Amino acid sequence: MYVLLDPDPGDEPARDDDELLVRTALERVTDGALPLPDLVPGALVRGRRRRARARAAIGATATAIVGLGVLGAALPVWGGDGEPARAWSAASQTSPVPTPTSVPVPVRPPVHIEPSPGESSMADLPSDELSRQRVFQNEAAGVLETLLPRAMGPxxxxxxxxxxxxxxxxxxxxxxxFSVRPLPTGKAARADRPCVDVAVKHLRCDEVSLPGGIMAQAVTASGNAEGGKTITGVTVRFRYGHSRVTLAVGGDDTAMVSAPVTADDLLAVARDARFMEMVAYADARPMEAEEGSVRGG
Structure with missing residues (x-):
């Protein structure tokens, strides 16, 4: 579930006004994050090629993770038995600095989503970059599962x-x-959107201080999407280095169930050293297009 408002010029195209109302605010508050793709299969012939390439990439990723790892010491492995430590109450735990080890991280097979016609996917990346991003995603998924409430797992x-x-x-x-997207510079630079409450759109925004003096915006947005039911999504976003970091969880808009997390849950993740280590890596070695650019095929 994403609540969307019309994007600024140069951002992703706006969705149809007849889509879920609850999709209207989170795109505004998750400025720069890419929209969820259409789940309906498309471009079947190209899809077969992408699936084959993706399967090959998954195998390459597993080899990279089990061996020395594509990212080396920049993405340490947490836990002593090959599994990320499961500490479900992120808000109540401390944030110890992780110790790099040589223990392999379990590979989490990615969920496949067929690109819409004209849309690119990770399968279109060069093999080396695809492998790097696969390893990063695998590591990030483990960290997020560890830090988020249990209802978000796996x-x-x-x-x-x-x-x-x-x-x-x-x-x-x-x-x-979980987006770490480079910010434009010079004349293309844009000011941050103000943190404001919009009662008519059931949107609440709070400014919160994170370790290191980082100021974050914590947003909760909800709306009546279908049959009078209200579903809610939450977002935390902030600047780090040369990037905008966005961490957002949406509701299940098919089952009409709100996100099983709160803004405080996401802030607890953002305060954790393990999460910020992933952020620091992605800021130093970008994997996403510059904010404001359009992603296409």
Whole structure:
């Protein structure tokens, strides 16, 4: 579930006004994050090619993770038994600095989403870059599953873009965005959007201080999407280095179930050293297009 407003010029195209109302505010508050792709299969012939390439990439990723790892010490492995430590109450735990080890991280097979006609996907990347992003996604999924509330598990990467993940079990699907997107500079630079409450759109925004003096915007947005039911999504976003970081969880808009997390849950993730280590890597070695650019095929 994403609440969307019309994007600024140069951002992703706006969605149809007849889509879920609850999609209207989170695109505004997740400025720069890529929209969820259409789940309806398309471009079948090209899809077969992409699926074959994706399967090959998954195998290459597994080799990279089990061996020395594509990212080396920049993405340490957490936990002593090959599994990320499962500490479900992120808000109550401390944030110890992780210790790099040589223990392999379990590979989480990505969820496949067929690109819409004209849309690109990770399968279109050069093999080296695809492998790097696969390893990053695998590591990030483990960290997010560890830090988010238990209802979000298991967390898996989504193969449409490095910023896309999904969580949930028992038939629930909660879209999750973890984006570290380079900010434009010079004349293309844009001011941050103000943090304001919009009661008519059921949108609340709070400014919160993170470690290191980072100021974050924590947004909760909800709306009546279908049959009078209200579903809610949450977003935390902030600047880090040369990038805008967006962490967002949406509701299951098929089952009409709100995101099983709160803004405080996401802030607890953002305060954790393990999450910020992933942010620092992605800021130093960008994997997404510059904010404001249009992603296409």
């Amino acid at each position: 967390v898996r990467p989504v193969d449409i873009a490095v910023s896309r993940y999904q969580g949930g079990a028992g038939g629930r699907v909660f879209p999750l965005t």
